[in-house]
Ligand SMILES: Nc1ncnc2c1ncn2[C@@H]1O[C@H](COP(=O)(O)OP(=O)(O)OP(=O)(O)O)[C@@H](O)[C@H]1O
Ligand SMILES: Nc1ncnc2c1ncn2[C@@H]1O[C@H](COP(=O)(O)OP(=O)(O)OP(=O)(O)O)[C@@H](O)[C@H]1O
């Protein structure tokens with residue numbers, strides 16, 4: 001069987017607002033295999049959520065995927081009709097959002113909401129669907145699921161609601177699960193439960209996962225490959241080890257230096273990235289990070305660099321990678337195994 | 340050994356804050372949320388005390404009660420030698436200046452119809468600290484202190500990024516020359532790359548003006564980074580408090596141990612090999628907390644005694660205090 005489940009080819013998504021075109025995603029390409037967990041990190045507003053909404057075809061008016069291909073199991077989703085997408089969403093591709101309260105329907109029980117999905121997509125009978133709902137709640141660690149299945153969302157705590165969302169998302173055994181900040185609103189102890197669950201389903205059900213988060217600790221834990229976005233573009237992509245131990249892009253390096261390390265006893269001063277991200281109404285023609293980059297050169301402001309790709313697939317869009325670029329002392333990432 | 344007397348700025352003794360919730364329109368049964376239930380700690384001058392714990396455990400309520408945004412249900416708040424917990428609004432006025440608060444949401448906490456100059460200048464007017472040219476000079480000075488410029492003074496909050504708005508909130512808090520600032524999740528709403536800007540600034544201001552902080556946050560890595568000591572709360576109780584390195588290296592309370600082990604470290608090799616204590620279940624309702632030790636429903640060491648007797652906070656050396664019956668067995 002073909003392991004490749006998803007391929008994005010130069011996807012561009014814009015919002016046509018009264019102020020002008022907001023170029024939220026400006027040409028994003030990547031691939032994903034079954035059983036693989038891909039992390040997307042990056043600045044707020046860099047296009048992470050819009051990328052995932054583009055895959056689900058849930059970009060709201062006045063937004064639109066204006067260019068590129070989104071190949072899911074080899075078929076392009078971009079030209080698909082809403083009706084065709086309804087069959088795919090919830091069945092083959094499922095999504096978990098940051099705020100479970102906005103995506104759970106308050107007037108139906110948790111059980112009804114799981115049953116709706118399996119009855120619609122898998123043709124289960126009511127009794128079978130109920131049994132399946134109880135199984136799913138148990139899988140996501142809800143205590144006494146046979147009772148809890150009849151609860152309404154408001155009777156669940158925040159962590160339980162998020163787990164119920166995951167139960168709904170997983171009930172049809174999707175091939176691809178997109179989780180956009182699934183644990184941001186949760187406490188760390190509950191986050192740990194959810195992350196264990198995600199690792200579990202990836203390994204046991206061979207589900208492909210895209211995990212979007214601002215928490216570098218979370219991607220380090222769950223994802224084998226990581227994409228770093230900035231200004232609507234992928235700045236760097238590599239294995240988790242490559243991104244954390246040998247980052248190539250100055251934005252990735254800056255991000256790693258701006259977070260405190262819990263495991264280091266010595267207190268170190270944080271190194272913030274000065275300035276603020278670019279305005280996507282008038283995105284810069286050159287490197288979007290240039291206004292904040294300590295290594296910026298003239299060419300960076302004028303022209304967007306191409307990707308330099310290593311044999312392992314570690315790629316970065318930065319002029320420093322160019323063979324003719326001046327050699328600068330760049331700080332590397334986290335020192336491996338430093339405790 | 341004659342111990343040097345610590346310079347205590349704030350002493351909280353058996354602080355309680357209960358919220359009443361009456362079910363039913365016409366009174367009916369009155370229930371209490373014991374949001375803060377018998378909490379005691381001290382903060383020394385120039386020190387940062389971090390406060391951590393799960394959502395709803397009472398961190399914000401502790402902060403808001405200290406600053407008298409809420410009435411004190413019980414206990415004492417001694418600030419700079421004076422008991423302020425039960426003062427009248429009139430008596431409190433001079434203290435209102437000395438204690439300031441920075442809030443989580445830099446979007447909601449600034450009045451969108453006021454210019455930056457008026458937002459920062461308002462506390463100067465309220466406390467009659469400066470007017471005319473002196474007022475304007477002070478506003479520019481404050482903006483400069485937090486890394487903004489004069490040119491920003493005439494603009495409105497919506498014209499600023501999240502990190503800049505948080506700076507405006509900090510400038511406003513600094514306007515009255517406070518001694519003590521309660522920072523309630525001051526960086527949670529900010530981007531990772533911007534959080535460091537604000538944290539560094541808080542550290543610089545502390546060094547320069549000798550400020551004392553109570554720093555409330557979810558991000559335990561950041562709390563450890565900024566705090567000298569850390570208190571851990573669970574369901575309205577302080578369960579452990581210690582020097583921050585001591586707490587991270589030798590957590591004694593089973594809840595603290597689970598909390599710390601759950602934090603994902605931004606280093607793939609370390610975090611994947613870390614041993615996690617996964618807590619079962621959710622935080623119980625504060626309306627109906629478990630008897631005895633409130634953590635017992637999720638504690639892997641719970642004993643019979645834990646359901647009958649409430650463990651008290653006890654010093655196990657070096658100011659490291661723990662509330663757990665296991666401490667008796669050591
Ligand atoms: N409905 C919309 N109308 C106009 N612009 C939009 C809309 N939705 C998103 N955008 C813009 O698209 C860009 C990308 O937004 P997106 O939500 O993908 O960011 P993100 O990387 O997910 O950020 P965060 O970490 O804050 O969630 C932003 O500049 C945002 O302002
Ligand atoms: N004004 C109020 N009226 C009634 N109950 C309240 C009120 N404010 C807080 N509570 C309750 O008191 C408890 C403690 O809340 P608090 O906001 O102090 O928690 P917290 O530790 O700051 O949580 P978070 O991390 O989510 O901010 C919660 O159970 C909360 O629901």
Ligand code: SF4
Pocket residue numbers: 249250251287288289290291293294295296297300305317318319320
């Ligand atoms: S291309 Fe230039 S500005 Fe952009 S990250 Fe590389 S060095 Fe910095």
Ligand code: SF4
Pocket residue numbers: 592593594632633634635636638639640641642645650662663664665
């Ligand atoms: S007192 Fe008992 S239940 Fe509470 S933390 Fe200690 S061992 Fe666990």
Ligand SMILES: [Mg+2]
Pocket residue numbers: 048049050180
């Ligand atoms: Mg987003």
Ligand SMILES: [Mg+2]
Pocket residue numbers: 398399400
């Ligand atoms: Mg709070």
